[in-house]
Amino acid sequence: MAQRFLVTGGAGFVGSHLVAALLDRGAECVVLDSLVLGHRAAVLPGARLIEGDLSDAAVLDAVLADGPWDGVFHFAARSLVGESMRDPMRYFIENAGNGARLIDACIRHGVQRFVLSSTAALFGRPADGPLDESTPVEPASAYGESKWMIERMLAWAGQVHGLRSACLRYFNAAGADPAGRLGEDHRPETHLIPLVIDAALGRRDTLDVFGNDFDTPDGTCIRDYVHVADLAEAHLRALARLDQGSVSYNLGTGHGHSVMEVIRAVERVGGRPVPFRVVGRRAGDPPVLVASSARIATETGWQPRFTKLDDIVATALRWRELHPNGYAG
Ligand code: UFG
Numbered sequence: 001m002a003q004r005f006l007v008t009g010g011a012g013f014v015g016s017h018l019v020a021a022l023l024d025r026g027a028e029c030v031v032l033d034s035l036v037l038g039h040r041a042a043v044l045p046g047a048r049l050i051e052g053d054l055s056d057a058a059v060l061d062a063v064l065a066d067g068p069w070d071g072v073f074h075f076a077a078r079s080l081v082g083e084s085m086r087d088p089m090r091y092f093i094e095n096a097g098n099g100a101r102l103i104d105a106c107i108r109h110g111v112q113r114f115v116l117s118s119t120a121a122l123f124g125r126p127a128d129g130p131l132d133e134s135t136p137v138e139p140a141s142a143y144g145e146s147k148w149m150i151e152r153m154l155a156w157a158g159q160v161h162g163l164r165s166a167c168l169r170y171f172n173a174a175g176a177d178p179a180g181r182l183g184e185d186h187r188p189e190t191h192l193i194p195l196v197i198d199a200a201l202g203r204r205d206t207l208d209v210f211g212n213d214f215d216t217p218d219g220t221c222i223r224d225y226v227h228v229a230d231l232a233e234a235h236l237r238a239l240a241r242l243d244q245g246s247v248s249y250n251l252g253t254g255h256g257h258s259v260m261e262v263i264r265a266v267e268r269v270g271g272r273p274v275p276f277r278v279v280g281r282r283a284g285d286p287p288v289l290v291a292s293s294a295r296i297a298t299e300t301g302w303q304p305r306f307t308k309l310d311d312i313v314a315t316a317l318r319w320r321e322l323h324p325n326g327y328a329g
Pocket of ligand 1: 080081119120121170172173190191192195207208209210211222223259282285289
């Protein structure tokens with residue numbers, strides 16, 4: 001019999017790509033998404049979409065009762081560092097509060113495997129080398145803190161109730177489904193790669209580079225861009241690994257690229273210049289965030305297939321060229 005999974009936030013960027021990976025492997029998928037941030041069109045036809053909010057106890061109970069579930073993947077969350085610093089309580093209520101409700105419902109309905117979409121925003125303190133799982137957790141934003149709260153709840157749910165969990169800390173999720181079915185469509189869009197692409201395609205006047213006076217070789221911030229299809233694959237491997245107990249993994253490629261390098265990559269791949277101007281720093285941006293993913297590589301054999309920035313950019317560019325209005329088009 002096909003395995004059956006619940007995916008909260010399965011209409012969002014990373015969640016929709018995980019649903020694609022599950023469907024491609026013959027699994028059955030139920031997506032629970034409020035569609036406040038997600039898109040109906042991002043849920044591939046093979047999956048069943050339930051439009052509902054995690055804060056609605058009745059919905060949560062009805063969905064979880066419709067088991068058995070081979071696992072629950074939890075993506076549904078707000079994920080903007082800046083927004084979380086303007087309205088921190090919203091992040092604690094929505095991310096941590098809904099996380100608590102979902103974990104509680106999972107325990108009551110006998111779910112045994114839980115995979116959390118977590119974040120590199122757990123690591124607020126700049127470090128010299130790549131960040132591994134022994135790097136001290138010290139969130140510099142309410143967003144990072146809200147995800148850390150869920151990680152802690154899962155640790156207690158494991159200790160007391162035996163719920164096994166995988167906490168996957170993504171660095172900068174990027175790219176689009178290599179088969180062209182899905183892409184990145186945030187509203188408003190704040191992420192670097194789609195904004196640079198839109199500037200290259202003439203859909204925005206200019207790209208604002210947030211600071212070029214950081215302590216990096218070209219002065220702009222360095223991030224570890226990891227392809228969303230590689231992230232999806234990491235979820236499947238982490239899930240399989242849960243048979244041996246709970247895990248936490250940092251997910252990146254191990255290589256960082258500066259904002260200027262991203263601009264040059266989009267120019268190379270797209271064959272068009274990117275108009276940009278340097279403006280002031282954005283609050284809370286650390287100069288460098290690069291992952292060490294040695295642990296997941298050793299324990300599950302996961303390796304990113306997309307190791308070149310140009311290849312990641314190419315998949316994102318292809319989707320945005322074909323979908324000028326994102327999922328609305
Ligand atoms: N940037 C610009 N101009 C823009 C947008 C971004 O210069 O218009 C810069 C940012 O300052 C940063 C880099 O591009 O240096 C990447 O910015 P993103 O907004 O694309 O991504 P972040 O690194 O800020 O955050 C992302 C996710 C978070 C997650 C974090 C973890 O959005 O949810 O990665 O690394 F917590």
